[in-house]
Amino acid sequence: MEALIQSFFNFGILAQAWPILLSGFWMTLLLTVVVVPLGLAGGLAVALASTSRNFFLRTLVVLYVDFFRAFPPLVLLMLVAYGLPFLDIRLGAFGSVALAFLLNTSSYYGEIFRAGIESIPRGQTEAARSTGLSALQTLGYVVVPQAARNVTPDLISNTLEVIKLTSIASVVALPELLHAAREAQSLTYNATPIIAAGIIYLVCLWPLVRLLSRFEHRQIALH
Amino acid sequence: MERFAETFLNWNVMAQYAPKILEGAWVTIQIAVAVVLAGIASGLALAVLRAFRFRLANLAIVVVVDVLRALPPLVIIILFYFALPTVGIQMSAWVATWLALSLVLMAFSEEIFWAGIVAVPKGQWEAARSTGLSFLQTLRDVVLPQAVRLTIPPLTNRTIAITKNTALGAVVAVGEILYQAQSAYSFSYNPSPLLLGAVAYLILFIPVVYFGRWVETRFAWKR
Numbered sequence: 001m002e003a004l005i006q007s008f009f010n011f012g013i014l015a016q017a018w019p020i021l022l023s024g025f026w027m028t029l030l031l032t033v034v035v036v037p038l039g040l041a042g043g044l045a046v047a048l049a050s051t052s053r054n055f056f057l058r059t060l061v062v063l064y065v066d067f068f069r070a071f072p073p074l075v076l077l078m079l080v081a082y083g084l085p086f087l088d089i090r091l092g093a094f095g096s097v098a099l100a101f102l103l104n105t106s107s108y109y110g111e112i113f114r115a116g117i118e119s120i121p122r123g124q125t126e127a128a129r130s131t132g133l134s135a136l137q138t139l140g141y142v143v144v145p146q147a148a149r150n151v152t153p154d155l156i157s158n159t160l161e162v163i164k165l166t167s168i169a170s171v172v173a174l175p176e177l178l179h180a181a182r183e184a185q186s187l188t189y190n191a192t193p194i195i196a197a198g199i200i201y202l203v204c205l206w207p208l209v210r211l212l213s214r215f216e217h218r219q220i221a222l223h
Numbered sequence: 224m225e226r227f228a229e230t231f232l233n234w235n236v237m238a239q240y241a242p243k244i245l246e247g248a249w250v251t252i253q254i255a256v257a258v259v260l261a262g263i264a265s266g267l268a269l270a271v272l273r274a275f276r277f278r279l280a281n282l283a284i285v286v287v288v289d290v291l292r293a294l295p296p297l298v299i300i301i302l303f304y305f306a307l308p309t310v311g312i313q314m315s316a317w318v319a320t321w322l323a324l325s326l327v328l329m330a331f332s333e334e335i336f337w338a339g340i341v342a343v344p345k346g347q348w349e350a351a352r353s354t355g356l357s358f359l360q361t362l363r364d365v366v367l368p369q370a371v372r373l374t375i376p377p378l379t380n381r382t383i384a385i386t387k388n389t390a391l392g393a394v395v396a397v398g399e400i401l402y403q404a405q406s407a408y409s410f411s412y413n414p415s416p417l418l419l420g421a422v423a424y425l426i427l428f429i430p431v432v433y434f435g436r437w438v439e440t441r442f443a444w445k446r
Contacts, residue, residue, distance in 0.1 A: 007309040070428035072390035075401055075421055083414040086230045160292075161384070167295035171394055178298055182305070191306035198298055205293040213289075216377075217338045 010192045017184035017193040024180025025200060031094075031166045031176055035101040036159055042102050043109020048139075050114050061110070068107040074168050076100045081172040093174040097166075105162050112154045116147030153215035160208045164201070177201070233415040240407035240416045247403035248423050250317075254399060255386040257321050262328025263382065269329065270336035274362055284333065291330035297391050299323040304395045320392035328385045335378050339370030372442065379438045383431050390424070400424060 050061040068076070080103075081096040091099060120143050128138040148155075170179035181197035273284050291299070303319035314322070343366045351361040393401035404420025 004310055008306070066429060066432055067425070070425050070432045071421065072387040072401070072424060072428075074390045074393065075404075075424055078401065078405065079414075079417050079421055082408060083231065083417055086414050087227065164293075164295035167297045168391070170297070178295070178301065182301065185305065191309045194298075194302055194306045198294055198302060201295060201298060202290060202293045206289060209289050209292045212292075213334060216334060217341060 007191050008195045010190055013188050013190045013192040014196055016188060017181075017196065020180045020184045020187075021177070021193060021196055021200070024175055024177040024197070027175055027180075028166055028177040031097065031169060031174070032163050034098055035105065035166065036162055038098065038102050039105030039109050039162060042106025043111075043113050046106050046110025047113030047117055050110065051117050065107040065110055068103050069111075071104070073100065073104045073165055074171060076104055077168060077172060093169070093172050096172060097169045097174055101162070101165070104165075105158070108158050108161075109155070112151050112158060113147070115154070116151035117143055119150045120146050153212065153218075156208065156215065157212055160205060160212065163205065163208075167201075231414055231418050233413050236407075236411045236413045236415045237419050240403070240411070241419065243403040243407055244400060244416065244419050244423050247398060247400035247420070248427065250397065251389050251399040251427065254317070254321055254324070254389045254392060254397070258324040258328060258386060258389070259382055261321070261325040262385065263332050263378070265325065265329040266332025267336050269333040270340060271362065271367075273333070273337055274340055274366075275358075288330040288333055291326050292334070296323060296327050296385075296388050297394060299327065300391055300395060316392065316395040316397045319395055320389065320397050324385055324388055324391075327388075328382060331381045331385070332378055335374045335381065336370065339372075339374040340366060342373055343369050375442045376439045379435050383428075383435050386431070387424075387428060 046061055046065065049057050050065070052058060077097065077100040080091070080100045081093065084091060084096070124142055124146075125138055128142045129135070133141065166176060167178040169176050170182065173179065175183070177197050177200060181193045184193035185191060269284055269288075273281050300320055300323040303314060303323055304316055307314070347365055347369070348361055351365040352358070356364065389399055390401045392399050393405060396402060400420045400423050404416045404423075407416035408414055
């Protein structure tokens with residue numbers, strides 16, 4: 001017990017590591033507020049393209065989505081971070097993470113949005129168009145508001161996964177929370193910073209997990 | 224274009240490291256299969272245990288599942304591999320990766336199975352019990368077959384997402400595809416092995432993604 005406290009819950013070490021962890025936390029937060037909206041916007045574009053009437057565009061989007069869904073995100077990140085510099089494209093750690101996440105998450109969000117759009121019967125679009133709304137108005141006022149409600153649980157679930165996924169940015173040395181924790185661990189020879197980082201993730205993400213769990217039960221119960 | 228081919232599609236480098244990548248693919252498959260078996264079996268076991276509604280056990284299950292869903296998988300792997308040894312619990316990188324991912328899959332599949340069990344109408348329990356079936360018989364022969372059918376699409380998607388996380392093992396030097404590709408990249412200072420690794424993932428996971436799509440339409444929830 002004593003040893004456990006000494007190596008996992010050591011307050012002296014925690015005080016020492018706190019500034020590093022805090023800056024890591026801010027980086028994770030920054031990453032989240034950049035990467036999630038980017039992914040949502042990209043996903044919406046993907047979904048709109050996949051419901052277009054143009055056959056080539058639709059096929060292209062299906063290929064894009066399947067391609068990036070089959071790639072483990074870490075593999076994609078490494079390819080972007082270590083491969084692109086050989087083409088003289090230097091994005092830096094943050095840029096590489098942002099690009100890899102955009103490619104990966106936009107295909108997931110795109111699938112969710114597409115399912116949402118397809119859940120709205122075609123007759124609604126036709127009715128809206130025949131009352132004189134433009135295609136864009138139909139989408140904005142009729143389809144998207146209903147579609148968004150149908151897929152809210154999936155959107156939250158995917159967003160939770162994206163936030164958790166930001167931890168892989170540590171691999172390309174972006175100083176986010178996990179990277180900070182590992183750095184603090186190697187400076188102090190103590191595992192407390194890693195435990196602390198875990199607790200920070202837990203405290204921030206637990207409310208989302210609870211919310212999601214309630215949604216999921218409702219969804220399966222209403223099958 | 225010539226330079227592009229030489230950097231990214233360098234046949235000499237690829238031929239040299241292809242056996243390593245193949246070796247890595249085998250390790251990836253082994254971990255993925257072991258994770259799927261352990262994760263789904265333990266998730267189902269927990270969901271069944273939860274059906275007995277022992278209050279203390281259920282509270283423990285909810286807490287464990289929530290924690291495992293809130294923590295990024297990479298944080299759990301690093302916790303197992305770098306933090307646990309400081310309190311005398313040693314495990315190999317392979318075991319750390321397998322255990323972490325299995326626990327994550329256990330948490331997600333428990334939630335999904337439990338939601339399925341809850342979704343089976345109460346009348347089914349009552350009718351089965353009144354015909355003389357025991358609690359266990361009711362669960363095994365009446366409730367679970369219906370519950371599992373409901374859970375197949377979400378479970379398949381979640382399982383696919385988690386098996387792709389085997390790439391995270393590279394961070395703790397498990398010799399799977401990404402690790403082999405990455406070390407080949409740093410030996411040869413040429414990104415071709417990374418590309419080769421990416422192709423290996425595509426070959427492994429595109430069929431899996433398509434299988435997931437097929438399952439989704441085959442067992443689609445009728446709304």
